[in-house]
Amino acid sequence: MKNKIGFKSFLAGTACTMLLLGQPLADACTALHLTAKDGGVVVGRTMEFGLDTKSDAVVVPAGTRLTSSLPDKSKGIHYTTKYGIVGLNFMEKHMVVDGMNEKGMYVGALYLPGYASYQKETPENAAKSMTPEDYVAWLLGNFSTVAEVKENYNKVLLVENPQKEIGGQSFPGHFLITDSSGASIVIEPIDKTLKLHKNPLGVLTNSPSFDWHMTNLSNYANLSAVNVKPLNFSNTTISTFGQGSGLVGLPGDFTPPSRLVRAVAFSQSAIKLPTATETVLQLFHVMNAFDIPFGSIQEKTKDAVHYAYTQWTTVADLKNIKYAYKTYSDQSIHSIDVHKALTAAGKGIKIIEMDSKQPIEDVSTKFK
Template identity: 35%
Template sequence: MCTSLTLMTTNQINTLARTMDFAFLLDPELICVPRKFLLESEVDQTQRAVKYAMMGIGRNLGTYLFADGLNEAGLACASLYFPGYAEYSDAVIPGRINLAPHEIVGWLLTNFATLEEVKAGILQLNIVSTPLKMMNVITPLHWIITDKTGRTLVIEPMKEGIVIHDNPLGVMTNSPDFNWHLTNIRNYIGVSPNKTGSIQLNGLTFSPFGGGSGSVGLPGDYTPPSRFLRALFGREAINPIETEEECINAAFHILASVDIPKGSVITDEGIDFTQYTACMVCNTGTYYFKTYDNNQIGRACLFNEDLDAKEPKVWEMMQEQQYRQLN
């Protein structure tokens, strides 16, 4: 479970924001990978040199794996769970780029500078059913990727192959597939941020109890379709955003509407909860994040690092709550 959205400022700064909702404790880190560093695929042990430096949230599990990230060219990408729909290859195909599903974010961000390059590169991609070692599970995933201009794609590995959708809404969650979510919006086209007016019935006047009456019918549960709709509603209703700081503030507020507290979603795998929330600013290379146990926002900038360093740099994501002491 996860929710993602893009937000654009009035001066054309684009941000990709996401929640990471999961039952398995990920214990992630913030990682900067420099140019020319070799990333090795678990599938066929092929090593590929990094073309574009990147920063992302992930883990070093023998090789560096990422749930989300941004690169020096201005692309930002996030993986989201896609159970019941994701379909992968059962075998390596010679002559193709063979990768595990959990390797896709790192591959996209270290190899491509534009969305057109991404679309062309995916034609050579073969996603192989490979378990993620820390979970011993083949992770069913799809991906959202955006650039500095706000153009956004959704990449879905389906039974018929890898399908790429243009996503002008800038929102994605989990299953069903992207086209299903688009169709589902038609059920909610009457939802509005505007307060409804009074009505007359047989000489009686009925007025709404207060603000928010226009959003009656917007679903409040934690299923992917409902989170998609709440994220879309918040994204479309938000006041015009002028600065990067306002954009980050707005993104965290919108995603608060889909944040999952521990105990609210219980599955066969355990208790799903929002382990972290992150914002990636395509134009400035800046990462913002907070974790379930620490609401203080952490910040790091890709361009403050040596992008030609010999080794990746890793930061712990502080899990203990930080406070500003006033007295």
Template identity: 30%
Template sequence: MCTALSIKSDEGKYFFGRNMDLAYTFNQAVMIIPKSFQFKDKVTGNMITNNRAIIGMGTVIDNHPTIADGMNENGLACAGLNFAGYAYWEKEPVEGKTNIGPYDFIQWVLSNHDTIEEVKKDIENIELVDISLNEKTPCPTLHWMISDKTGKSIVVEKTKNKFAFYDNTVGVMTNNPTFDWHLTNLNEYLYLTPNYPNDTKWSDQELTPLGIGAGSLGIPGDFAPASRFVRIAYIRAHMTSVKNDIQAVTQFFHMLDYVKMVKGGVITKDGLEDLTLYSSCMDQQEGIYYYKSYDNNRISAVDMKKEKLEGKELKIFLYPTTQDINYQN
């Protein structure tokens, strides 16, 4: 379970990020992968060289960095969201293709491209292969939302039937089923409005709204992917003006809170509590990664432009797990 989002400020700058909904931690932390950093490709055995500096939330498994969401130094951003039951990976490498594990797809996107058009052009040349990082870490079941700093966005999905990308005309994404289904499903909710409804009359009975918010009566309030997709698409479509970076970041996190998972709301079939482990917001123009965690909802920020963007070593930042309260007396 996850939700991804892209918004635009009044200054024309774009912000991209996501809720990571998960029942467990994965030793996550914000990391910077510099240009020239190298690691071993688990599919081919060759060494991969990072071509662009990347900042994002991820983890390191057997000296192999994997990214859950991030952006590169030129503002291209990507997030992987759960796509269980739909995602399909090839069992063996495909001749004539660039074969990678699905856990390396974000790195491939961000290391080699700056725009959506570049990704669209190259995506037909790659293949995703079911080769795990190690015996304890199976391949993730994912699909991806990618956005550049001009606001163009796509969703990439590989199912058993096809490897496809879709232009993302609503600027949001959740989980199952496929993205085209979610777009069609929005037609069921075209009556929703933030405006106050007019009084009406049924037969001889006068009808009037019972309170503020009646225009959105019927919007789904549960945690299912289809419902979260409707809610985040609705709130994005009716987003009010955000004049500057701080307003944009603040509004972004409020919007993600609208589809946030809270402890006790969802129990997985394994008996675990699903929750929003962290929320992220990336300033694609300035290269700043903002985030907050379930256990510390103060916004933290890492500015990649303040760090060395070329080198051989990862830089990993401390992940806050204790609540930070501003005591005023």
């Protein structure tokens, strides 16, 4: 899966799962973060899709000139990145779907079908227009904190940019931004304008809109990681069957509302470890709870059955500025030191191939 095509423009942000080459869509990405005792914030995210996303890691040094993704390159935002970026692309189309910058700010684009909408590009708004595919790169390339994003997020205008790969629609996404302090927000293109939501719990999935998800959490206010104590009714003791009774009623399906409730339950009950470095492995374990096995989600069409499954999982250490991932075909954890990668890249965008196979070690005779 070597990517030999050079970048002429840098597209950032894409659907978690989309209608590609006639395949049915299924939206199932999940993101959350944990905080270590040393204050380090670590963000995890899964990517689900119905066919091979052919993702690779992308290294974008500071000072890189990025151009508009509009068909007419003379229109839209053109800028030079202030900060270096490391993230993952999509379908060899040079799209970064998930990434962080050298200052320890993370941005992820997740699918928001049925809710996202954009204005049309016109001569009057062309100077500040930007496609949704460009938005993540603009955020990571220009800002280092959530506070800075809050001040500037709506100084650009996201406009329609139909993509044949997703059935001729514009990418319907929303965006999670988290910085090294733990501050987190969600930006959604609702009613053709960008709406900003505070994200005190640091989680995100897919449709409906984020404010709906926050209201829906009220239905699960009874959940707790603490086991339920036995009850006494008329001198009869009623005990639970085993462990986990505090989370009885936790939704286990793969719909966005259910996954968001689980993301809150697992992130809020996670024990704080001493360091961000230790928390990286902890978060990979937490994100395993959102793995979608191949065959669990099926979309039937007239001619075939299509399967959405977890293609890769990323974990961004915002304290130590490291970005790690594992894939469906290789559950080994691969780590990118962002500063080291940016230094080695020099000038120009570089690609790190992700495609690899899971090593299985034979320990039959490795006796203790």
